[in-house]
Amino acid sequence: MTAPGARLQVSDVTVRFAGVTALSGVTFTAEPGTIHAVIGPNGAGKSSLFNVLSGIYKPAEGSVRVDGSELIGLAPHRVTALGVGRAFQNASMFAGLTVEENLLLGRHRLGRGGVFAAGLRLPYARRSEREARAKVREVAEFLGVDHLLALPAAELPYGEAKRVDIARALATEPRLLLLDEPAAGMHTHEKVEVRDTIRRIAAERQITVLLVEHDMGLVMGISEQVTVLDFGQVVTTGPPGRVTSDEAVIAAYLGRAGAAQKARSESQPPS
Numbered sequence: 001m002t003a004p005g006a007r008l009q010v011s012d013v014t015v016r017f018a019g020v021t022a023l024s025g026v027t028f029t030a031e032p033g034t035i036h037a038v039i040g041p042n043g044a045g046k047s048s049l050f051n052v053l054s055g056i057y058k059p060a061e062g063s064v065r066v067d068g069s070e071l072i073g074l075a076p077h078r079v080t081a082l083g084v085g086r087a088f089q090n091a092s093m094f095a096g097l098t099v100e101e102n103l104l105l106g107r108h109r110l111g112r113g114g115v116f117a118a119g120l121r122l123p124y125a126r127r128s129e130r131e132a133r134a135k136v137r138e139v140a141e142f143l144g145v146d147h148l149l150a151l152p153a154a155e156l157p158y159g160e161a162k163r164v165d166i167a168r169a170l171a172t173e174p175r176l177l178l179l180d181e182p183a184a185g186m187h188t189h190e191k192v193e194v195r196d197t198i199r200r201i202a203a204e205r206q207i208t209v210l211l212v213e214h215d216m217g218l219v220m221g222i223s224e225q226v227t228v229l230d231f232g233q234v235v236t237t238g239p240p241g242r243v244t245s246d247e248a249v250i251a252a253y254l255g256r257a258g259a260a261q262k263a264r265s266e267s268q269p270p271s
């Protein structure tokens, strides 16, 4: 049976870099098995949040709980073991390995075989390797990338590489999946596939999906809840219909777009 998706509780998370507060008191909850988007203008803090949630950044303050277990302070591989998988904005595979090898590597730290056990061909290492290969194939079939398993990762076209990167994250059997701009740079028909894939991950596997994405049509079409960040702070969290009509959200987007337009017009030489 598939383990149900995790509840993610982000509480008062603050991240500072020299002179810059990237996140300030960020608080929201993503409910099990739902699709929860995090949106915001450039520089709002979305990547910093994902880096906290995958153990890359340690916040100055705050707590992140996955089904009640504290994530802050865990190394990235421990975060994976806790049930958090991440697909990256730029697919993060080893170019010299095949797709299957990349997917197996993602799972490696979940297995108990280890390098020595595998080298000695100990029975439990062989069993764990068999299980890992079966899981990788099952996930690849679920995402329709099984025909790519034997290919070198370097040969994948951009869109396929992004789908395979989602498969790599899913192969770690996450209960919470972080998707970082899964539709970036994709054609319209590929975006439809990505949308359907994300829906199936939540609906058929009950995995909680946290989605950072700039395509508002995609975000508003599939998310149950949307958290809006601006200047590192939560502007609001709510269902898409409410968020899109929220004055503060409109101001955050239009204000930033208006400022950019003003800067562009001011940089034009007078005619």
Ligand SMILES: Nc1ncnc2c1ncn2[C@@H]1O[C@H](COP(=O)(O)OP(=O)(O)OP(=O)(O)O)[C@@H](O)[C@H]1O
Residues within 6 Å of the ligand: 017, 018, 020, 021, 022, 040, 041, 042, 043, 044, 045, 046, 047, 048, 049
């Ligand atoms: N490693 C870092 N060192 C210094 N400042 C950083 C670092 N990472 C992010 N920042 C700053 O923190 C703020 C938030 O950046 P972040 O990349 O998290 O935003 P974002 O919402 O992901 O933006 P984008 O949509 O452009 O990717 C920005 O002001 C950024 O310049």
